[in-house]
Amino acid sequence: MSEIRLAPKLRPEEYRTNFGDINRALSPGAALAEASRCLFCFDAPCTAACPTHIDVPAFIKKIATGNMRGSAREILSANILGASCARVCPVEVLCEGACVMHGRGEPPIQIGRLQRHATDWAFQNPVQLFAPGSARDKRVALIGAGPASLSCAAELAKMGYGAVILDRHPLPGGLNTYGIAYYKMTPEESLREINLVRSLGVKIQCGVQVGHDLTLEDLEADFDAIFIGVGLGKTRRLGIPGENLAGVYEAIDFIEEVKSKPFAEIDVGRRVVVIGAGNTSIDCATQARRLGAEWVAIVYRRGESEMPAYHYEYELAKQDGVQFLWHAQPVEIQGNAFVQRLVCVRTRSGAREASGSFRADEIPESRFFIETDMVIEALGQDPRSSFLEKLPGVQLEKGRVVVDPGTGQTANPKYFSGGDCANGGKEVVDAVADGKRAAAGIDRYLRAVGPRPPGL
Amino acid sequence: MADLSCNLGGIRSPNPFWLASGPPSNSGEQVARAFDQGWGGAVWKTVGEPIINTTSRYSSIDWNGQRMMGLNNIELISDRPIEENLREIREVKRRYPDQAVVVSLMVDSTRKAWHDIVKRTEDTGCDGLELNFGCPHGMSERGMGAAVGQVPEYTCQITAWVKEVARTPVIVKLTPNTSDVRYIARAAQKGGADAISLINTLNSITGIDLDTFVPRPNVGGMSTHGGYCGPAVKPIALNMVSSAALDPEFHIPISGIGGIATWRDAVEFILLGAGTVQVCTAVMHYGFRIIRDMLEGLEFYLEEKGFQSLNELRGRSLPHLTDWGNLDLNYRIVAKIDPETCIGCQLCYVACWDGAHQCIHLREDRRVPLIDEVECVGCNLCALVCPVEDCITMAQVPGPAGKMSWNALRSGRS
Ligand SMILES: Cc1cc2nc3c(=O)[nH]c(=O)nc-3n(C[C@H](O)[C@H](O)[C@H](O)COP(=O)(O)OP(=O)(O)OC[C@H]3O[C@@H](n4cnc5c(N)ncnc54)[C@H](O)[C@@H]3O)c2cc1C
Ligand SMILES: Cc1cc2nc3c(=O)[nH]c(=O)nc-3n(C[C@H](O)[C@H](O)[C@H](O)COP(=O)(O)O)c2cc1C
Ligand code: SF4
Numbered sequence: 001m002s003e004i005r006l007a008p009k010l011r012p013e014e015y016r017t018n019f020g021d022i023n024r025a026l027s028p029g030a031a032l033a034e035a036s037r038c039l040f041c042f043d044a045p046c047t048a049a050c051p052t053h054i055d056v057p058a059f060i061k062k063i064a065t066g067n068m069r070g071s072a073r074e075i076l077s078a079n080i081l082g083a084s085c086a087r088v089c090p091v092e093v094l095c096e097g098a099c100v101m102h103g104r105g106e107p108p109i110q111i112g113r114l115q116r117h118a119t120d121w122a123f124q125n126p127v128q129l130f131a132p133g134s135a136r137d138k139r140v141a142l143i144g145a146g147p148a149s150l151s152c153a154a155e156l157a158k159m160g161y162g163a164v165i166l167d168r169h170p171l172p173g174g175l176n177t178y179g180i181a182y183y184k185m186t187p188e189e190s191l192r193e194i195n196l197v198r199s200l201g202v203k204i205q206c207g208v209q210v211g212h213d214l215t216l217e218d219l220e221a222d223f224d225a226i227f228i229g230v231g232l233g234k235t236r237r238l239g240i241p242g243e244n245l246a247g248v249y250e251a252i253d254f255i256e257e258v259k260s261k262p263f264a265e266i267d268v269g270r271r272v273v274v275i276g277a278g279n280t281s282i283d284c285a286t287q288a289r290r291l292g293a294e295w296v297a298i299v300y301r302r303g304e305s306e307m308p309a310y311h312y313e314y315e316l317a318k319q320d321g322v323q324f325l326w327h328a329q330p331v332e333i334q335g336n337a338f339v340q341r342l343v344c345v346r347t348r349s350g351a352r353e354a355s356g357s358f359r360a361d362e363i364p365e366s367r368f369f370i371e372t373d374m375v376i377e378a379l380g381q382d383p384r385s386s387f388l389e390k391l392p393g394v395q396l397e398k399g400r401v402v403v404d405p406g407t408g409q410t411a412n413p414k415y416f417s418g419g420d421c422a423n424g425g426k427e428v429v430d431a432v433a434d435g436k437r438a439a440a441g442i443d444r445y446l447r448a449v450g451p452r453p454p455g456l
Numbered sequence: 457m458a459d460l461s462c463n464l465g466g467i468r469s470p471n472p473f474w475l476a477s478g479p480p481s482n483s484g485e486q487v488a489r490a491f492d493q494g495w496g497g498a499v500w501k502t503v504g505e506p507i508i509n510t511t512s513r514y515s516s517i518d519w520n521g522q523r524m525m526g527l528n529n530i531e532l533i534s535d536r537p538i539e540e541n542l543r544e545i546r547e548v549k550r551r552y553p554d555q556a557v558v559v560s561l562m563v564d565s566t567r568k569a570w571h572d573i574v575k576r577t578e579d580t581g582c583d584g585l586e587l588n589f590g591c592p593h594g595m596s597e598r599g600m601g602a603a604v605g606q607v608p609e610y611t612c613q614i615t616a617w618v619k620e621v622a623r624t625p626v627i628v629k630l631t632p633n634t635s636d637v638r639y640i641a642r643a644a645q646k647g648g649a650d651a652i653s654l655i656n657t658l659n660s661i662t663g664i665d666l667d668t669f670v671p672r673p674n675v676g677g678m679s680t681h682g683g684y685c686g687p688a689v690k691p692i693a694l695n696m697v698s699s700a701a702l703d704p705e706f707h708i709p710i711s712g713i714g715g716i717a718t719w720r721d722a723v724e725f726i727l728l729g730a731g732t733v734q735v736c737t738a739v740m741h742y743g744f745r746i747i748r749d750m751l752e753g754l755e756f757y758l759e760e761k762g763f764q765s766l767n768e769l770r771g772r773s774l775p776h777l778t779d780w781g782n783l784d785l786n787y788r789i790v791a792k793i794d795p796e797t798c799i800g801c802q803l804c805y806v807a808c809w810d811g812a813h814q815c816i817h818l819r820e821d822r823r824v825p826l827i828d829e830v831e832c833v834g835c836n837l838c839a840l841v842c843p844v845e846d847c848i849t850m851a852q853v854p855g856p857a858g859k860m861s862w863n864a865l866r867s868g869r870s
Contacts, residue, residue: 027845028845029844029845036522037521040742042743042745058745058748058749061746061749062749062752062753064718065718065719065720065749065753066720066753067719067749067752067753067756069756070749070752070753070756
């Protein structure tokens with residue numbers, strides 16, 4: 001009765017297929033044809049839609065003329081993580097969503113794939129795209145090695161500042177390395193890009209948790225400014241009975257396992273239930289399926305139309321055979337050391353809440369069970385409150401770091417912030433844009449404070 | 457970084473990219489914006505006694521979903537007063553001492569008219585003059601433009617009049633609407649020109665409205681032939697530039713024009729001997745901003761090839777051009793199909809079967825066609841029609857020993 005029912009392991013080639021690139025690279029000829037389709041709009045809407053404002057028509061035109069180096073430089077000078085973004089950006093709601101081709105009833109230019117074509121070229125060809133700026137006497141510490149800090153540090157290094165990034169993980173990259181669905185981007189691809197950041201002179205120290213291995217006072221003494229790019233924490237727990245049973249996972253832990261272990265060493269149940277219907281839930285569900293789970297369902301307390309996941313993520317999950325159970329509220333996890341079933345009640349849409357979504361009202365006497373061998377809770381990430389609350393003079397609002405949107409500066413002028421911990425959790429490209437803006441803000445701040453006092 | 461600077465018959469510019477005389481160089485404000493974005497020079501829209509233009513003025517050819525593969529215009533020279541143009545030229549030259557400001561001129565074919573305009577123009581401080589002997593419509597009916605440029609004697613005569621008074625270098629802009637551009641090029645040289653530029657636009661009718669029967673562009677139900685330019689004319693321009701550059705009797709510098717839209721196009725003109733290049737249609741299509749990729753692409757190209765300056769590139773392809781009679785008739789290539797990448801469209805088959813030499817065959821068992829390498833004449837057609845990159849390649853095969861050309865055959869040597 002109490003033995004776990006694990007999904008059987010797959011053959012190596014099955015893992016390779018299941019976790020292979022979901023969006024294959026364009027061949028040079030296909031890239032040329034696609035680039036030639038671009039109208040080269042003036043004051044282009046795609047550029048405006050990109051949070052980092054990459055000059056999209058300019059880089060595409062350069063692909064069309066065979067100026068690959070210039071194309072890569074165009075992208076990476078606006079967005080140092082342009083190779084990641086080419087793979088992970090929700091382009092349908094960003095650049096490609098803004099493409100004027102929609103107005104002609106034609107598919108948009110495949111900006112993401114073209115961006116990948118150009119940036120891949122830059123990583124496959126040994127060309128120098130950027131040089132560090134001439135050295136200045138100021139140093140900046142960046143906490144967290146996610147996209148926000150990487151982008152901020154790269155900009156600072158280009159301006160000549162010393163930039164040191166600290167991260168508690170063994171590898172840098174934040175969720176870019178440990179979070180993004182494997183079939184969108186591998187950890188290797190994330191790390192390859194981080195080498196570009198390093199080549200600008202940025203130092204990255206891993207395995208260092210600030211507040212534990214190193215104090216903020218240490219950093220304040222050694223650095224002229226501090227950037228907080230710690231992202232978000234684990235996902236919120238449901239707080240229902242049975243969460244301590246073996247086989248109940250928290251989404252970020254599960255995804256981190258997918259990104260850091262050989263596939264064959266990751267156990268998934270034959271039947272898996274994912275709770276919540278955001279993009280993270282989809283990533284958990286599709287990857288559980290691709291690891292061999294026979295039946296995977298997403299359970300959501302509201303209806304389909306209110307699901308927060310992007311439309312194409314939903315489509316992907318359906319293609320992967322993921323089931324969706326709408327209007328179901330989990331109330332208990334039952335089992336005997338191991339998970340055996342999830343108990344839910346049915347809900348219906350109630351009054352509209354302040355957030356705009358409908359309340360999910362429980363329907364009395366509607367309890368039902370779902371037999372399952374594994375439960376993944378994916379309810380949205382919590383802020384890293386215990387860390388953030390210790391930041392001297394830094395203001396928080398609903399757990400987010402409050403910053404000046406133009407400069408990323410916090411209420412404490414020496415502290416800047418950006419990325420998920422300040423914007424509440426958006427995309428990689430937003431974190432990159434935040435980091436870039438903060439670098440400009442830090443530059444302005446450091447110029448104003450004047451030269452370092454002697455002895456430092 | 458490679459040196460992009462140029463000196464065309466005494467006119468210096470920081471890079472080889474000039475605006476050609478036309479709508480983009482019609483006013484001081486435009487030329488200033490172009491210089492701000494990186495253009496190395498500009499040939500002012502042709503200055504002369506102001507004319508009245510028609511509406512409409514342009515028509516074009518689209519190809520395969522791409523707009524304006526070729527552009528046709530029936531526009532004349534500047535419609536703005538000479539004084540106004542000269543004032544703006546002076547102002548632009550004062551603000552941009554490093555960029556080349558060249559003024560295109562066209563006046564009545566009298567010695568006095570040319571002397572007057574040359575003196576007034578050079579007072580602006582411009583860097584050089586370009587004589588527009590090329591405009592193929594309207595102005596030629598008035599005895600100017602191509603009416604001059606199609607007759608070697610007139611070309612030589614007017615160039616000589618200009619050189620009597622000019623203190624700055626003089627470029628003669630040639631029309632392609634002539635049987636052999638070399639005669640006109642030599643005439644310009646004989647008249648004392650410091651350089652030539654080519655090509656101006658080609659006589660053309662781009663198309664006809666099948667419902668109204670009015671050719672385009674439509675001016676109140678009537679039309680007229682115009683001048684053709686844009687990407688479609690590049691092969692013609694390249695040939696004309698090379699024929700002047702290869703002419704043993706011709707020695708002065710050349711500014712290449714015609715269908716240049718990218719740095720690649722520019723490199724091709726320079727490889728055939730062009731000193732600078734001029735651009736009109738591509739700017740009309742996409743704006744001055746195209747200069748960014750042009751400059752960057754050219755710089756990277758030179759760097760990758762290990763060239764320090766444009767001089768090392770200039771004319772590099774000319775030694776690879778010769779008369780047909782000198783080509784090696786013993787050189788042999790045949791087509792090869794890569795069965796791995798072939799998508800089975802069989803376009804090569806039908807092209808060879810109906811349009812070439814019947815040496816590609818279909819097979820019963822698979823869609824990948826078979827090439828009869830013994831029969832293949834190595835014409836390239838199948839490789840040109842194949843939609844898959846590098847699927848059909850032309851491979852060299854042993855031919856008869858030694859080299860043999862038609863000229864050698866004719867003169868009895870083997
Ligand atoms: C499962 C999942 C899938 C996603 N998929 C996509 C996607 O497909 N496309 C997309 O654009 N976005 C996606 N996102 C969002 C994206 O990953 C984030 O928006 C982005 O990574 C935020 O970057 P960041 O730098 O703010 O934080 P993070 O990437 O979270 O990096 C923060 C880093 O700080 C470190 N850190 C925290 N505290 C400390 C401390 N005290 N000392 C030292 N280091 C510390 C953490 O270990 C972490 O490495 C996804 C997110 C998740 C969770
Ligand atoms: C609308 C239009 C007006 C032009 N006007 C002039 C002119 O006034 N003087 C001149 O020498 N050439 C003129 N040209 C010719 C261009 O300078 C150039 O020689 C020709 O367009 C070929 O270059 P392109 O293919 O880059 O356009 C004109 C071309 C166009 C399209
Ligand atoms: S391009 Fe400008 S001048 Fe020409 S028709 Fe359009 S609006 Fe008028």
